[in-house]
Amino acid sequence: MYSFALKMLFGDSARFYGMLLGLAFSTLLISQQASIFVGLMSRTFGFITDTPEPDLWIVDPAQRFLDDNKPLRSTSVQRIRGITGIEWAVPLYKGLLVVNLPDGKRQMSQIIGIDDGSLIAAPPFMLEGAVTDLRKPDAIIVDERATRREFKMEHPPEGGAPRALRIGDTLELNDRRAEVVGICKATQTFQSQPVIYTTYSRASEYAPRERRMVTMILAKLEPGVDGAVVRAAISDQTGLSAYSSDEFTEKTLSYWMRETGIPINFGTAIVLGFFVGVAVAGQMFYNFVLDNLKYFGAMKAMGASRGTLLGMVSLQALTVAILGFGIGIGITSAFGISVPGERLAFRMTWQIPLIAAFAVSLICTASAALGMWRVLRLDPADVFQG
């Protein structure tokens, strides 16, 4: 009877395609919005994932998330280095500065000043040049995306057609010369500003003079030491807070989730997607069962067991759910592949298809359950009532 159940489903083509469309659209809305949300949120802590070397991120206790800079005294670095269990500790500068391009354009950019000696926290991927080139005078490394976009030379000094920024070009950071010595690939920031790497000491010269210039301290634990003990010691001896990479990521993410309206906006779209599925596909499937009730009734009269009828309805619901979900997740994937990541934050983690599948299952199960309830309640004698 199950092949007949599928023929009943496919045969009602208008309703079948309507249900598919509803579920596919619902899946698309849920998975696409969730993927953009995850993509956007992952940009808020991109620098942490780009910087695998430190075990500890040491910041001012009032700092709420990665970009919530609360600069520290430069002496804090020495104090951290003096704590038992710390293998190394380096300062990091991270701040926004205005960059002047040769053609007169000005662009707010994120400057990352890494330790001069060790070059810890260097860019994760170098496309051109080497990290050690940062030791050259006025050296900076620029994110590849920015060379094509914000730093694109509309009027190159040598003349000719517009071109991307390249090694050898010079920029001005706070009226000081900076020469591009490398092109890197870094995770895009939440606000999508260009990212420029340089040394800590040079970043301190570029940045307006302040009493406190260390944005945060990156530290490595000695092998075998208890991280909790060291963190407690840091807190006791310096008054600073130390987080592992995961903790700092979690802290940053939780700030954006709790303190901004972003989750509500995306959540609304996701819930809307769910209700579109309920309103269109769920209701359509329920009507499909209602329209076929007289046939189910006839089959019940002829001797179809409850199990057979419920199996038929379940198979119909499952088929619609799988096809609708498949189409929806396929469109979402195609969307994610076709839209460049620098234009749209899109990150479909393995949990997102599962969530969409769960939502679609819920819609189909609920509508199928309602339909089954009607089939179960069906009195076979009703078939004689016309």
Next chain:
Amino acid sequence: MGADAAHSSSDRQCAVSAHGIEKVYVAGDTQVVALRGADLQVHCGEIVMLAGPSGCGKTSFISILAGLLARDGGALEVFGQDPQSLSTEARTAWRLRNVGFVFQQFNLIPTLSIAENVAIPLILQGIDRRSAIARGSEMLGRVGLGGRERSSPTRLSGGQQQRVAIARALINSPRILVCDEPTSALDGATGLRVMELVAAQGRAPDRAVIVVSHDDRIYHLADRIIHMDDGRVDRIEKPSQRTTHA
């Protein structure tokens, strides 16, 4: 033909034996008495027609006889079995083995071919789909629809659809065939042809046929006509003796 068959009815096995059947429908505070002690005996090889005005209890009566509806009083045996004594599942299985149905509105599934529609009772009995459809096609040939097995029911006339329904009702060789107003959705001539088909294909030495119908143009095909009124059997006629009282 109907009268001849009826002559020997007393010698044949009793297919249906119903005594004092009662049925009351309750909806909130309202009670509607549908059957007030209806009696009926139908023998194997016999075709009986249930006639009577609307609301006299015909449909409730055949629903109870076919094991679709529970009675509130009286005694019933269909081929020695009281369907009401069976569990819901057992009664469903009993219907599948013993009862064929022809409905007023045909109830053919429009998205299946007519051969597939006919095959449904066989598939419900566990026969594989291919064999069931092959037997369904064969059965369609017996009701004059050979060569149209793959047609959709929606492409057939009302008379042809009812032929398909008859083929479906007979495919698993039921011991009792129940027809509810099989001609009411058809014009007179088509209705007569359909009932002739029921009489020709449905009548068998080991089977009883019960037809509910208002259509007196088909009464001559019956062995007996059972007139019901107000929930009881009012009188029983043979087509040649239309004045015999119960």
